[in-house]
Amino acid sequence: MNLTEVYAALVSLDIDIVEPGDVFGRDSTPGPGWLPQVDLLCAVFSADAGWETPASIFLEIGQAVGAQLPTLVIAEPPRRLDPALSSIPTTRVPLTSALALHDQIGLFVRTFSGSPSPVSAPVPMIDRNILREIKEDLADIRSNSQQQDPSAAAERLERASLQLITAAGGEAVSIDRDDEPVDFAAWIPGTEKFLSSPLLIEVKLLRRPEVARGSIDRLRAAANSRGATWALLLYFSITDAGGVKIRGGASWPYIMALNIEELATRLQDEGLAQILNNERNAIMHGASGQ
Structure with missing residues (x-):
């Protein structure tokens, strides 16, 4: 060891x-x-x-x-x-x-x-050039969705997601297991008070503007098997629809669901920990769309 x-x-x-x-x-x-x-x-x-x-x-x-x-x-x-x-x-x-x-x-x-908690150092804002590159990559995945092999598109989306989490200050480790939906685990500075373990993340490419309840249930089961309280579903719809329906009630373990394009936009003005904390609060207070 x-x-x-x-x-x-x-x-x-x-x-x-x-x-x-x-x-x-x-x-x-x-x-x-x-x-x-x-x-x-x-x-x-x-x-x-x-x-x-x-x-x-x-x-x-x-x-x-x-x-x-x-x-x-x-x-x-x-x-x-x-x-x-x-x-x-x-x-x-x-x-x-x-x-x-x-x-x-x-x-x-x-x-x-009994020691006081130190004041956390401010998390640096994400490089806007990296954000632009990620958004361009996402747009390319969408525009070539009909010609591109689905598995290749999914791999590109995973790489873009990993790049986004890392650029936002997170440390991520890929999880390559066929028996569960989790793609990687990430440690996000600033989330220590409500995440006692790495955040389990699934990246999902949607052909229709909907996340089925079964997908949420599988991610929830994976989080439960690892003793995690929270997990994150990062999704991307190739239909460019106005909204994506998330089917799955707010139950334990809790699932945060974020559109990766919207996350990239929010990261221009907010830190990743702040975004996740806001999503957590919304779920805990019943304001989430789950």
């Missing part, structure tokens, strides 16, 4: 790192009593470490909880967690994302240390 970015995040937060091996030696097994000597415990589960939770990890987490030691579980998507850990604060972030790790560990520390 590569913990380079985890260690870097802890160091950047002025947190000294103590591993069991530092106390007992690399070849010995930690016994009871060592956990209270630290201020918090981070239990890290990587995506490539299998699905089972070793008994020794359960023991250490149980000791920490029993000692009322602040404990944070860091689970790298798509790692599933044992239901027995569901009551413990958990964040799902890529172990390669220094920004996401820093923000989530820092947020966790502030919840029990």
Whole structure:
């Protein structure tokens, strides 16, 4: 397991790192009593470490909880967690994302240390030249929709969406799995207070100005399987219709649906985190069209 970015995040937060091996030696097994000597415990589960939770990890987490030691579980998507850990604060972030790790560990520390939340640095506005290029690419996808292979058009749309999210300050990781609709997961600076894990994003090319309820349900099921509270559907209609119907009630996990063209336009004057927060508020207060 590569913990380079985890260690870097802890160091950047002025947190000294103590591993069991530092106390007992690399070849010995930690016994009871060592956990209270630290201020918090981070239990890290990587995506490539299998699905089972070793008994020794359960023991250490149980000791920490029993000692009322602040404990944070860091689970790298798509790692599933044992239901027995569901009551413990958990964040799902890529172990390669220094920004996401820093923000989530820092947020966790502030919840029990009483430290005031730092004022977030303003998110830089997106480069308008990049926005123009993305809009031109979208227009080209639409104008050539009849001649272009549907799968090729969908791939172009995914690339444009990824470029837009990245240009707006997000960190995105592609998810290449045929058994679920999610195309990539993104960490968006400024959304830490309502997104405790990466935002799962599906990109959808519409041949008709409608998103079927089944599409929303599949994305919702994928978000649920990953323990996510929110997911984002980015859609693009090749019909250039005035409006797209989104069929699917506002239920948990919640789905934000945004027209990628409208998102690109809004990003000229708003930050991505602000847009997502506004969409979240609209859904929570029943103002969304879902």
